[in-house]
Amino acid sequence: MHTFDPVNFRGQFEFFLQNPGWVYLDNAATMHKPRAVVSAVNDFYQRSNSNVHRGAHNLSQHATRLFEQARDDIAAFINAKERQQIIFCSGATAALNQIAYGLMHTVLQPGDRVLITALEHHANIVPWHLHCVRFGVQLDVVPLTNDYQVDQTAFAQLLEKKPKVVSFSHVSNVLGHVQPVAEMVQLAKNAGAITVIDGAQGIVHEKLDVQALDADFYVWSSHKLYGPTGTGVLYGKTALLEQLTPIYGGGEMISEVQFSHSLFNILPFRLEAGTPDIAGVIGMAAAVNWLQKFNIDEIKEYKAMLLKQFFSGLSQIPGLDILSSPVHNAGIVTLNVQGEHPADVAELLSQQAVAVRGGQHCAMPLFNQLKLAGAVRFSFAPYNTEADVATSLHALTQAVEILTA
CATH class of the missing domain: 3.90.1150.10 (Aspartate Aminotransferase, domain 1)
Structure with a gap:
């Protein structure tokens, strides 16, 4: 009962x-x-509106504290080991594009393989398309069984081809089927692959512990978790986040700029170019804090x-x-x-x-x-x-x- x-x-x-x-x-x-999220967004705009991180005045410093507290709250929500493993972005689509672009210019080399499943959302297909053909990387697809589940036998067989990256959804956005994520992540890791989980539907389904799951990347959109639209999270292990080539350049993501070269900032800032959706991030943190009451x-x-x-x-x-x-x-x-x-x-x-x-x-x-x-x-x-x-x-x-x- x-x-x-x-x-x-x-x-x-x-x-x-x-x-x-x-x-x-x-x-x-x-x-x-919920009202808790709407109130948090409204309160920021009505009481604390300012840009973050580099403002000299008290309003900016207060906005920065709210923004970075949101990072701490979300890191705690998924049990991330380090706060800089939480990268704010516009949503799961942006996060998957950052991963595909960033790995394609560093980890992935011509002749490497990326493995996805037949259940994937376009956001976990198109970003790989954009780069695979151009850089000579092969995209393989795990088929489905007759009852529209990911074929785990075929998955194991395709892992024998030693894909460099395995990327799949936690929960199918079409069918609602929950993948055996922990088992699939472990099999992929045993094959030497980097693991990417599209958690757009999974984040709201069950409690996420990223350290226990041990996936290399896990992404989601705030609006699928009672939060505002236009913001989301790219979680990644620190060493791999540091290998990602940033997809956007400018603003907070640099430590030095010359006409001849640029030096990237430390995490998380190197992957957060431009003014973030400050109110959206604060609203997203309000959503996860509210949800934990249940x-x-x-x-x-x-x-x-x-x-x-x-x-x-x-x-x-x-x-x-x-x-x-x-x-x-x-x-x-x-x-x-x-x-x-x-x-x-x-x-x-x-x-x-x-x-x-x-x-x-x-x-x-x-x-x-x-x-x-x-x-x-x-x-x-x-x-x-x-x-x-x-x-x-x-x-x-x-x-x-x-x-x-």
């Missing part, structure tokens, strides 16, 4: 008070923000209960092709109505005030393999309720009846 209180949790989000008629099931795209295991249990009810209800609706598995699922269900375009299904749900996403979910290669135009994605959060499940199932039933009439 779960002890998580969804009413109390939901009550901390102003959105639901202002929009009581909506069932919001597009959480994999972005999550709503028991993550109880939240997982509650979401699993919602997911079980949803899958049970789906079994009563004819004409559905369900792509997601209820096993090892972080709270995302992707499906299609047979013979119908996912955009039409999503629109009919929207007309009934149920917010979902229809399309290819930034995973075009996956849907090309599945020979599908896309799918409708329902993604659950702890502020969703059993009533939300019932309403969304009723709305989907209505949509199916309209489309198949």
